Amino acid sequence: MSQIYKRYVHKSTALIQNIVANTKTTTLVTQLSVEKAKKKVLKAAFKKKPNSWPKERSPNWLELNDAFNIHYGKPTDSDINKVNRFFNKAKVEFEWCAASFDDIPGRKPKTSFPNVEPDNDILSKNEREITSINTLPEVIFLGGTNVGKSSILNNITTSRVSKDLGSLARVSKTTGFTKTLNCYNVGNKLxxxxSPGYGFSSSKEQGKITLQYLLEREQLVRCFLLLAGDKDINSTDNMMIRYIHEHGVPFEVVFTKMDKVRDLDKFKKKVTSSGLMDLPTLPRLILTNSITSSTSPKRFGIDLLRYTIFQSCGLIS
Ligand SMILES: Nc1nc2c(ncn2[C@@H]2O[C@H](COP(=O)(O)OP(=O)(O)OP(=O)(O)O)[C@@H](O)[C@H]2O)c(=O)[nH]1
Ligand SMILES: [Mg+2]
Known part of the structure; x- marks a missing residue:
């Protein structure tokens, strides 16, 4: 039992003794009210200071991150610190949204002048600017509707010490909330x-732009496929995995909502039987929670995700 738990059990017992001492008819203090009082004190304690929970309360799924990514070895502490420093401090700006592939800035000048370099005088100043914004590496978050794509983006760009997520990308309980490709510039490095989710509440147009982006976007260096840790991998997820694998799109897998996973053995079985670990491209499997809760008091897994993004953009060896 952790120290903090002991402290509050002790506190609740003292509280109950106090109630008993001050109650003339002690028979009124039934076993039920004792339990109720204990629960109340514990609940209040955990609600008040979730960040002060001792380390041993880290979720038990954390060690799976290492086990699933055994081929890669662990990034060093100094690399993780470097990457965290970058994401914690980087200025993040929303740059564009696109409902069709040709809406992406830089696409049109390129289409009009297919063999022209961005700095060529044939392009107007505006076209030069638009064309030259294409030079940074891009990563995309892909997945079913409501899996947590927008949340993970906020998670990555929120300072590591903050408990609550920033609100750069709009998050909603409404399934199919994100309808366009939305681009964010992170510190002018990447x-x-x-992306709009696939599956329930999605549309053909949304699917089309996402798939076209995956196949045709030259700046795309890595796709992060999000799967909900607390749900089964469904047939649409499997179709998407097959699609990106067969088209040679480099990808990693991010399991979201790990704070909602109750049965870890079932989760492990789901992952091992999914075939993901047998793919020759050996995608990393990164386990995350973007929302803090009693089982995951911090935002776990984000270090490895940030590191993998950084690495895929060639910003760290
Ligand atoms: N418990 C828990 N909830 C999460 C987590 N990540 C996201 N959510 C919740 O899941 C819901 C959907 O999150 P979004 O980030 O909007 O998901 P999305 O994939 O962008 O959804 P669409 O844009 O509709 O495709 C929101 O209510 C989030 O608060 C997580 O790690 N844990
Ligand atoms: Mg979204």
Whole structure:
């Protein structure tokens, strides 16, 4: 039992003794009210200071991150610190949204002048600017509707010490909330793209732009496929995995909502039987929670995700 738990159990017992001492008819203090009082004190304690929970309360799924990524070895502490420093401090700017592939800035000048370099005089100043914004590496977050794509983007760009997520990308309980590709420039070193989810509440147009982006976007260096840790991998997820694998799109897998996973053995079985670990490209499997809760008091897994993004953009060896 952790120290903090002991402290509050002790506190609740003292509280109950106090109630008993002050109650003339002690028979009124039933076993039920004792339990109720204990629960109340514990609940209040955990609600008040979730960040002060001792280390041993880290979720038990954390060690799976290492086990699943055994081929890669662990990034060093100094690399993780370097990457965290970058994401904690980087200025993040929303740059564009696109409902069709040709809406992406830089696409049109390129289409009009296919063999022209961005700095060529044939392009107007505006076209030069638009064309030259294409030079940063891009990563995209892909996944079913409501899996947590927009949340993970906020998670990555929120300072590590903050408990609550920033609100750069709009998050909603409404399934199918993100309808366009949305691009965010991170510290002028890389771009992250939020995408509309596939499956329930999605549309053909949304699917089309995402798939076209995956196949045709030259700046795309890595796709992060998000799967909900607390749900089964469904047939649409499997179709997407097959699609990106067969088209040679480099990808990693991010399991979201790990704070909602209750049965870890079932989760492990789901992952091992999914075939993800047998793919020849050996995608990393990164386990995360973007929302803090009693089982995951911090935002776990984000270090490895940030590191993998940094690495895929060639910003760290
Ligand atoms: N418990 C828990 N909830 C999460 C987590 N990540 C996201 N959510 C919740 O899941 C819901 C959907 O999150 P979004 O980030 O909007 O998901 P999305 O994939 O962008 O959804 P669409 O844009 O509709 O495709 C929101 O209510 C989030 O608060 C997580 O790690 N844990
Ligand atoms: Mg979204």
């Amino acid at each position: 771009r992250m793209i939020d």
